[in-house]
Amino acid sequence: MQVLETTIADVHLIQPKVFGDERGFFLETFRDDWFRAHCADVHFVQDNHSKSRQGILRGLHYQVEKTQGKLVRVVQGEVYDVAVDMRKSSPTFGQWFGAVLSAENHRQMWVPAGFAHGFYVMSPTAEFVYKCTDYYHPQAEVSIRYDDPELNIDWPLIDGQPPSLSEKDDKGLAFNDAPTF
Numbered sequence: 001m002q003v004l005e006t007t008i009a010d011v012h013l014i015q016p017k018v019f020g021d022e023r024g025f026f027l028e029t030f031r032d033d034w035f036r037a038h039c040a041d042v043h044f045v046q047d048n049h050s051k052s053r054q055g056i057l058r059g060l061h062y063q064v065e066k067t068q069g070k071l072v073r074v075v076q077g078e079v080y081d082v083a084v085d086m087r088k089s090s091p092t093f094g095q096w097f098g099a100v101l102s103a104e105n106h107r108q109m110w111v112p113a114g115f116a117h118g119f120y121v122m123s124p125t126a127e128f129v130y131k132c133t134d135y136y137h138p139q140a141e142v143s144i145r146y147d148d149p150e151l152n153i154d155w156p157l158i159d160g161q162p163p164s165l166s167e168k169d170d171k172g173l174a175f176n177d178a179p180t181f
Contacts, residue, residue, distance in 0.1 A: 001028065003038050004107075006099070008092045011083045011115070012039050013099055014071075014108040027106055029073065030131065039110045042069050044131040051076075052121045052128070057146050057155070057163035059118015060084055060172070064179050065140035067113035069133040077126030078102035080156050081109050084116040084144070088180040096153050114181045116144050120155050120163055142179060143172035150175040 004013040016027040036042070052058065060082065062068070072081060082098040100122070101107050111117045119128060146155065146163065157163060 001031075001034060001038075006097045008083065008085055008095060008097045010040075010112045011097050012110040014039070014110065016106050016108070018106055029108070030071065035071070040069060040112060042133045044071070044133055046132040046135055047129065048132065048136075049127065049129045052126055053164075054121050054124050055158060055161065055164050057118060057120045057165055057169070059169065060116040060144040060146060061118060062086060062114075062116040062142055063134070063137050063140040064142060064181075066134040066137040067181070068136075069113045070111045070117055070130045071108055072101065072111060072117070072119075072128065072130040073106070073108040074101045074103055075127045075129055076103050077121065077123035078104070079119040079121050079123075079126050079128060081119045082117070082153055082155075083109065083111040084151060084153075084175075085114070086116055086178070086180050087114040090114075093180070094150070094175065096151055098153065098155075116142070116178075118146060120146075120157070122156060122158065143169050144175055144178050145169075145172040148175045
C-alpha cells in the first residue's frame with residue numbers, strides 16, 4: 001500500500017497494490033501494523049457498511065464525544081468523499097479535502113478524529129464501508145450543512161441539482177455555529 005499526501009497533513013489517501021488477471025483481482029485493504037506505522041496509531045472497534053443511490057449526500061458528520069477516526073472506502077460505485085478539519089488549534093482548521101473514491105480506483109481515505117466527514121454518491125448506487133476508532137454515539141453527533149458558504153466545498157453535484165439529504169443533514173448547523181475541538 002502507498003500513502004498519498006493530501007492538502008491536510010493528517011488526512012491520507014491510501015492506494016493499495018492490486019494484483020489482477022483475467023480471473024479478477026486481489027488486494028489487501030487493511031493491515032494493523034502497516035496502518036499504525038504509516039497513517040495513525042489507532043485501534044478500530046466498529047465496521048459499517050452503507051448503500052446509497054445517486055445524488056444522495058451523507059454528512060458532514062462528527063461526534064463531539066467518543067470522537068471517531070474513520071478509514072473509508074467504496075466497494076461498489078463511486079463517491080466524492082470529504083473531510084473537514086474541526087480542530088481549532090490546527091493550522092488547517094476549517095479547511096476541507098475531497099477525493100473520488102471508487103470500486104475502480106480502490107483508494108481509501110483516513111479521516112482522523114476531530115474531522116467532519118461526508119460523501120456524495122456519483123454513480124447509480126454506491127456501497128461505502130468504513131472502520132471506526134470509537135462506537136457510534138448518536139447523542140454526541142453533529143451535522144454541518146454540506147453547502148455552508150464558509151467552507152465552500154466544491155461538491156461535484158450531478159447536473160448542478162441539489163443532493164438528496166436526510167432530515168438531520170437538511171437541518172445541519174452552519175460551520176461557524178458548530179462545536180469544535
